Structures are given as C-alpha cells and as structure tokens.
Amino acid sequence: MAAPADSVGPDWDQVRLHVVTGKGGTGKTTMAAALALALAREGRKVLVVEVEGRQGLAQVFDVPPLPYADRRVAVAPGGGEVFALAIDPEEALVEYLEMFYNLRAAGTALRKMGAIDFATTIAPGVRDVLLTGKAKEAVRRKVNGRNAYDAVVMDAPPTGRIARFLNVNAEIAGLARTGPIRSQADAVMEVIGSPLTAVHLVTLLEEMPVQETADGVAELAAAGLPVGGIIVNQMRHPRLPASAQAKARRGKLDRDQVVHDLTAAGIITPNGTLAGSHGSVTADELVDALMAEAADHASRVALEQRERDNLESLERPTYEVPFLPDGVDVGALYEIAETLRSQGMA
C-alpha cells in the first residue's frame, strides 16, 4: 500500500538523510539497520549512525562495539555496503574544535578539566548540534568529487524527543544567539530542514505507540521538519476470514463444523480426544481452548484495526513489517530490508 500506483522507483529517492525514530520497544534500531541495508541496493554505499551511545547497532548487526569511526558492518545483495558509526558527542566536539579552530591540544586539555563533558552534557542544545552536525557532515562528505555515501540513516532518539532533537535551531536559540555554534546549527538545519531529509516513524499497532506517532508527526510538521513514512512493525495478519471475526470474538463460531474438521484433520481421534494426548484432553476441552484463543486473536485484530485507521488518518506513506515469531537476527535484517524495498521504501 506504500507507493502510489504511478510511482516509479523508490519513494524517497531524493532523500540523503533518513532519520528513523519510534517509541521505545517498537524496533527503531532494527528498522534503521534494515533500511540501511535496503538502501544499499545496486552497489550503493550507506552509512548508518547511532547517537545515543548504547551500541544498539553493534547488537543488531552482531559485530563488536563500534568505535568513533565508520566500520563496514554488512554487505547488501548486489554488492552494496553498509557502514556503521556510533557518534560520541565528546569525540565530535574535539573533532569539531580541531577542524574549525585547529585546537586539538586544547581539546585534550579541556577534556582533562571536565570541560568537554560539561559542554556536551550541560547544554543539550550543544550536544544535539554536535550529533546532528556529524550526520550532516557524512551527508555532505565528498570523495574524489563524489558523495562518500549515497545515503545516511540515523537511529535517532525516540519519538517523544525527536522534534526537539532535530530542531537544533530552536534549541540553540536561547543559548547561543550568535557565534560559531549558531552557524553550525544553521548549516545543520540546511540539511535537516530540507527535502534532503526524511524523518520516518516506527510504530506498533498499539494505542501508545500510535498515539506517540501521531503526536510526533504533528510536532515535526509544526517545526517545519520533513515527515517521512511510517513503518508498522510486528504486523500480525488476521488469521480468521473477515466474516468470522465478530463471531469469534463472541464465541459464536460453528462448533460442530470445527469438531468435524478437526476429526477430518486427525487432530481429534475417533474416541473423541486430542490425538497424542493419551486421552487426557477431550474434544470439548480442545475446542473450548481453540475458541478462547480465537476470541483473543479476534479482539487483538479489532484493536489493531482501530489503530490502523488512526494511522491512516495521518496520510503518510506506510510500510508494513510482519511479526517475526523467531525474533530478529542478522538473517532477519535482510528479510526486513527486502520487505521495505518491495514496498517502495528504498
């Protein structure tokens, strides 16, 4: 349902910086990693960065903790490459001082005094400018006149903080009205506030994540930040035929038919018990249990439908990633990447 029918090529072809946010527990880091893999199609080079210092990307790609340097973490089908970087605000500040002021020695001295820690923790605006500034630098970086990376993906802070995190201009406004940090914030906004960037939101079909997604979309829009797509993670497909949904919820499914079918399938023995249970589970108990489980399922589906309607009212391109019962390992990342690509996200 993602791409409009007449679209040619991926939905975000003009975008160079993909910011991925989502409520905690929705699979934000996994989706950022999978999107990076998806974007690394046809031999492209993609960088995925994390900014919260928790080494989530290393876990998802199953590699040792990432240093403050681009590391290749995966190869995409077709020869594309995914690099990863854990952006550390202190390192970024020292690098920044060196790049713009040739102050590497000063950086080291300041760090000893606790000044770097001070600058990066006490003024959150400064920290965010450093983090987003590093991502912006990767987007702009050139090698032999060509872009070093075809795309940069950011595993960003959660939905509740995303607008404030990205809107560094406003954050800095109260702290630094002029000066170099201010100029750096302006340069960051030139990328983040432009069509070069898209902020994607990851959600589950549950009340709180959907509510936060709606709030996040509104906040981003209000701040003039480019809202991207919505990734619905852990989609469960309704198992019951639509006509049986309501009956299942009320426990009104045709019991005789179910018993008949289960007998035909060999699940219920001719003695009227569950096959393999040595007679300990009667057909009635079995059918009661299956009906109860179906009622739970149907209630969950109805709830998900309600949340899906809420998401649709946001009118954003939506991508669906199925629930993976065995959890997410590196192999599953490739599967998710393919799912996102097939829906036109990359």
Added chain:
Amino acid sequence: MSTHARDVVPRSRPLDVDALLDDRGIRVIVCCGSGGVGKTTTAAALALRAAERGRRVVVLTIDPARRLAQSLGLTELDNDPRPVVGVEGSGSLDAMMLDMKRTFDEFVESNADATRAATILANPFYQSLSSSFAGTQEYMAMEKLGQLRQRSDAEGLWDLVVVDTPPSRSALDFLDAPRRLGSFLDGRFIRILAAPAKAGGRAYMRVLSAGFGMFTTVLSRVIGGQVLTDIQTFVGSVDTLFGGFRERADTTFTMLKARDTAFVVVAAPERDALREAAYFVERLEKDDMPLAGMVLNRVHTSQVPDLDAGTAAAAAARLGSAKSTAVTSALLSIHADRVAALDRQRRLTERFTSVHRSIPIATVPTMPADIVDLAGLRAVGDALADHMA
C-alpha cells in the same frame, strides 16, 4: 492441562505479590525496567491492588497512556496527587503524573526568596537544564519520590508510595542520572566557572589560571560569551541554594537502599528487555539495593499446550482455506502461532533464570486489549498474585 503464564519460568521462585503489598514495613515500591515493557501499568496495578487490600497508597507515574491516565483521574497536570475514584475496600489510592519542569521550578521556588527564584527561572541556562538535561527527569522523579515519602511520614496521608521510573534508554540511567546531575552541578568545573562570583573559587583560579584562561577563550569562541555569562550567573545564584546537589542525590540514593524500599524489576520475555533486566538485577545486587523480585509482562499462554505448534500448523495446511474449512484452519493457525511464541519466550526466559536463579518472579499473561481502566488494572493485579493461590 493449560499452560499458565507461570510456565514460562518453570524453575524460578514465585514472587509473593500480596505478601509484599501487605508488608507494612515496606513504604516505597520502585518499578524499574527498560522502556516499553509495561512499567507504568505494573506500577498502577500494584498500587491499586495494595489500596484494595487496605493500604493508603500514592502512585507516581511518569508517562501513562492517555486513556489509563484519564481512568486514574490524571487529567489535570497540577503535579500533586489526586484521589482515584472507584477504589474498593478500606484503603485509598491517590495518583499523580510527574511534571518534570514544574517539579524543578517548585524546588527552586521553595528554596529561594522570590527575587532570586525569578532570576533563576528566567535564566536560559536553567530553562535548558530543567526541560532537557538527560538526567533531569530521573532526578526530578527521585525528588518527587523523596517529597512524597516525607509527606507520608509528616502528614500520615499514605503508608505506601509506588513509583514508576522514567522511560530511560537503559534501565540503569534511573540509578545513575541523579548522581550524575548532582556531581555535575557540584563539580570542580562548575566551581571554576562560578569562581568570579565566589571568593572561594580563587584558590582554583590560581592553580588553574592558565587552563581557565584558555577555557574561557575557547568557550567564548565556540559558544559565545553570552552563554558563558548566563552559566556563571546561574551557577552563582544556585550555588548556595542547592546546598550541594551531590549531597542531595546521595541522600536519595541512601533512601533507596533502606529496608523499607522494595525494587521490582519489570520486564517482558523478549531478548532486549531481559538483557536490560539482567543488568538491573546485577546492579541492584552490587549496590546492595533491596530487590523484591521481577514482574514478567506479556507472557504467552495456551489452554492446550499438548497440541504442539508443528502439528497444529500441519493440520491447518491440510484443511486449507476452502470456505467450509477456513475457520477451523484459522483456529489451528492461531493456536500454532501462539504455541510457537510461547516456546520462544520460554527459551529466552530460561536463559535469564538459569543465571538469576534466586530472583522471585511474578508473571502477567498477554492481555487481549490495552489496559485503560481500573477493571483492567485489577485484572493485572489478579494475574500478578494468581500463582500463589
């Protein structure tokens, strides 16, 4: 024959939730864990159950879902507990939602004269710190917990404070952030900054004058002289007021170690949540914090585990999706999904319990709908206590 949520932790000790809630010696229950595992709901369910078992409870929530907040009467953000309507029995339940900035503002207002408080509140540096410093929410949650605990002693309104913790990126932030903010604001560097405003700072100045000169130069160049002035004004004005943030943070830390506090680690049987829970359990043990046990939410159950996932899925495939058999086929698929998920949760959880054998655990099955009212919280409470019956 049916599996109980308990079956996901076959070899662990059960957490006796009712004994914990009935223990009058316990005055504070802290629910902690990583984001998205149902911490807030667990805190609210424990608080309601304690109240309905006769205790006078106040629950501090951080970020409840909108409809749950409404059902607790948390529609007005006045940063003060309000009685929850509809609680049964002889106890009582008050609830409040933390307003981080307001707690900080109130703290300033109640500790400084009006003029001084106004100066601090208007300082852009203070505004940045009070609304977005990484540890402020944790610190203010602790501050509020301390206040509630004090009030419950002084006014006798409550005999149990249940607290939800902020949705930190890692469960450990909750323990570390208050100290970090405390030591930070009380640190050497801040004192150097405040030096021009303080005679005591001169000693530092002499020792570090070379470094300090370079520092001010660099800082003015990088973030501008105005910022420096704002910070110096702020630090100068709060210095006497706070009487040492670190000291305050240490007091809070000590309170959490007291035997009338009980920590409950909340988790879900998923890889990441269990890893965070393991870190937290290890940390609590290392710091000698009173860990009561773990609550495991969203546990899958089945009423017919004897029908395994593979058999059910194969039978569903045999029946196929023809109109006449579609419903039965779907029933079998639903069951197969459920048992497969249950098996996976059991494997993940066994890894945790094999390392942390002594931790008492209470389980809550996956609920078919969101918990949005007192009836839902009561059902969670029943499930929490159920396995002791």
